[in-house]
Amino acid sequence: SNIGSAIPFVATHKVLFAVVAIAILTAINLRGIRESGTAFAIPTYAFIFGMFAMLAWGLFRTYVLGDDIQAESAGFGLNAEDEHLYGLAFAFLIARAFSSGCAALTGVEAISNGVPAFRKPKSRNAATTLLLLGSIAIVLLMGIIILAQKIRVVYAHDPAHLVGAPADYHQKTLIAQIAEAVFHGFPIGFFFITIVTALILVLAANTAFNGFPVLGSILAQDRYLPRQLHTRGDRLAFSNGILFLSGAAIAFVVFFGAEVTKLIQLYIVGVFVSFVLSQTGMLRHWTRLLRTETDPAQRRQMMRSRVINAIGLTATGAVLMIVLVTKFFAGAWIAILTMVAIFVVMKLIHKHYDSVSRELDESDWDGVLPSRTHSLVLVSKLHLPTRRALAFARATRPDTLEAVTVNVDDADTRKLVREWENSEINVPLKVIESPYREITKPVLEYVKRVRKDAPRDVVTVFIPEYVVGHWWEQVLHNQSALRLKGRLLFEPGVMVTSVPWQLSSSTRAKQAADVNAPGSVRRGFERPGRRE
Template sequence: MSISLKRLIVGRPLSSDRLGEQMLPKRIALPVFASDPLSSVAYATQEILLVLTLGGLAYLYLAPWAAAAVVVLLAVVVVSYRQVVRAYPSGGGSYAVASRNLGPGAGLVVASALMVDYVMTVAVSVAAGVDNIISAVPALGPYRVAVNLGFVALLTAMNLRGVRESGRLFAVPAYLFIAGVLSMVVIGLLQTAFGRAPVAESAGWQVHAESGEAGLTGLALALLALRAFASGCTALTGVEAISNGVPAFKPPKSRNAATTMAVMGGLSISMFAGITALALIADVRYAEDTCQLVGFPGDCATGSQRTVIAQLAAAVFGGTDTVMFFFIQAATALVLILAANTAFNGFPMLAAILAEHRYLPRQLHTRGDRLAFSNGIIILAVVAGTLIYAFDGSVTRLVQLYILGVFTSFTLSQIGMVRHWNRELESATDPAQRQQFHRSRAINAVGGCLTALVLVVVLATKFTHGAYLVVIAMPVLFAMMRGIRRHYDRVARELQPKPGGIVLPHRTHAVVLVSQLHQPTLRALGYAKVTRPDTLTALTADVSEQEVSALRAEWEERRIPVPLTVMSSPYRDITGPVLEYIARLHREHPHDLIAVYIPEYVVGHWWEHLLHNQSALRLKARLLFQRGVMVTSVPWQLDSSDRAAAREAEAHAGSPGAGSKVG
């Protein structure tokens, strides 16, 4: 990516001392970290109805009970995570809690679950947002996947510009969505109270029950109800993001984070309960396959049904051509798409913590030009985009992979918090403080029991519908992180300094690789000679007898004061003979240092790299594996590289703080 294009997308770099300016006040932190749970209410009710209508309309009476269970669970989880925020203000959320209280293994299980959850948050949120756009503009239906990927790319670019800057942009749609949904709920309930209850466009439709789903009783009915409840639990996704991002809040960090979490919980519960109540009042019918809907207008094989929230907006505000209908659809689509920002903030921060603990590559702990964890942002975008492409941007298919990871992290986090409070109680002597610790432990114990129960329900009801992929992905991630940690530990042991300080080689043998006698070769010979090695040899391979003869003649004509060694190469290979010579030299002098100097061209255009230095790159790659060998590149800058350097210097001169590091 060129400097100018990078600056256009990412913006000018920020110096490290401006990191404090990127801290978030509560009004910005709410949409940045809580847009996922706030926006998931737009499709959580829809998922409950979708499951219950598998058996026709006979089981919709279970919807209020499933929704009530989701509300209770959401309240318990929010209260429980407020304890996490206060106890672990350094961030890391569930990962930090599980690691410190249950051990590194449990921490990695949580980390793998959270990473899967964050990827699915991006995929599901963007896909759900695009569904609402298509509900308002059906002509975009054939371009669903392309529109999804376009929004993922846009979110990636915005997050690369920095959390505070993107947070301001995301705040407006989030607050418009909250205001729009609450207004719709209040107006719809008032209409009902005054005898003019809203009626959905699908209210008169019937639903064909799927084969084997009609007339359920006993255990089968209970499983259907549990599956509906599990689908509705998508309303809890992203609740833990605030606990992961506490360091991004302005001081006092933990108090501000706890307050933001309480506000998020209150808004999520109010909107979810209101949308569910309105959907039942308006007699919304929603099915996965539109051909199940008796009375569906048009061709059910190619047509798509409007989302639940779109049907409610049309029913409450008087049709699909009203300003408020388009306002609700636009706000819902925007906030769902921007809800992925919860993951774009949570995933890179979690990855940075894991990288700091040596469970992920160290590059994920590096901040980019705008002080964001750029590498984590890019990885998240690529994986989420791949899932959207693989599942054709279908919310119904993608959501089956959702929430299993969520409740895995919920459960282990709450169990870890119970152990945390047990340790605190062992050392606490003040009666008031002990009472507070007992109350906190009870909250987390209840939360742990409920989320463990839901985890079992989710696993049992969604396993065959796609959750098995998550069951596979989590152990793979766990094993990968353990492997990375073992690698870093092994490298650290090998790099540990030996007793006795610096060990000097007995002698130094310098070898300059020569293809032809030109300026780069002469510079490499000069550099090698300046180091005053014990022996100095110029080495070439006999690929062409004519070229070698010409090289010998020019070498003697110029009286180069370095012996030229020619290695036989019957198969016209350069790498093999050079490696053979170096290996023989090392066998003859096992305690000596061998310094290999490789002349290289420095070019200014990407296509010039294809024309130069390919042999040098292959040789370096092989020589780096040879013990006792030091490889030195001797650059020769071509004119094109000078021009490229000048352009880069001009671009850098325009950056804030350029040249400020002098002295």
């Protein structure tokens, strides 16, 4: 909205702008912790400097110089839905405003979550940073309120409630209206404030990129999420968690049309549910320790901490109840339903991992080796990949070895048989008929017949495969091999071996990838075989 106030194109393409912003945040976080911290610090300092400069100059002009600064909406009025609210309706309005205000202060938990990232002494540096954050937030908020009242800014959640506004009036954000009035005649100042404000709001989403990948790694380690979320990338960031979060964020933004009033309901419920759970956990933690602690000084400290957490639980619990009551049908129900669904999915994932673990650990292997091995080499043409697959199959020294081809075209099959008979290859070629010109099913039936004749034997199927360097080449090759491998893996007593044949495009792709191979930056390699 802030950039949209200065650039109308952004206002009319909010979804596109939000998706691009998420993609940029994802790319920066994938670069690593140190690089992302530097990139995010510059817009933060620019926002703080710009806001203090705007408020100082605006208050100086209005209170010292006596300039009559007016916002573009100073002459508008407000058409309230109900001008007189009493009793329960007024309390309901105050409660809803209180819950919305609390949502604006939830950024402070980012510091408490990031205490391990501070320098020693960590707790003192984190407390100092939290104090500075609170002081800056209070000063900026009070300055904005005072200056907005002085220049008579009129802002409505629904512009239709503005009285006296033109029919084609595009309402700017509160910050944009103040910046436009204070820096009137100086457009650079207006654009600077709107841009850095939009950047800081975009970077506020980085809290999730810092928290979720770590949380996802812990849950994955405890087998409540897929194990892929537990691994780190080349730059020590949880790359899979970052990518998963960005995909989910883009899906929500597109689904809700990048409307803040709709998305904020999900945010408020999620944040205050976590607050209530964390405060409850700390309350139980101190109560458990007090049962066994005998030192009076330690008991007093624990009791004081328990009181603080009890107050926090009361406050956050009250806000959560207010949010659920006041904003349930405004979108809070989606957050509740999503959390319940995530909980069920996590329990199912944990159950699956437990069942797989029991199945693998409790099963006793009898240690009986197969009596014989049968090797089958799938053949489509007599070319170099086929010859390599035959050579690899011979190297395994099987008891029996034969080549197998499926007759999907009579002319091609007869040509292959002639070439096979005229070659120096002494491996027999088995031709399997396929009336419906299908490859997978005839091969599966033949493998099953071999297994049925000798159940204690192992059948090894060698499949020549092309190694390509581009994704679009993968679409053009290996499709029959992928389908066949997928079906053969379900057959007991059948081993599938892929015999790769590197095409020229794969060689070029490998050379390009080796320049920045995974882990090379962390290990200090400029290129393979050379250490800086």
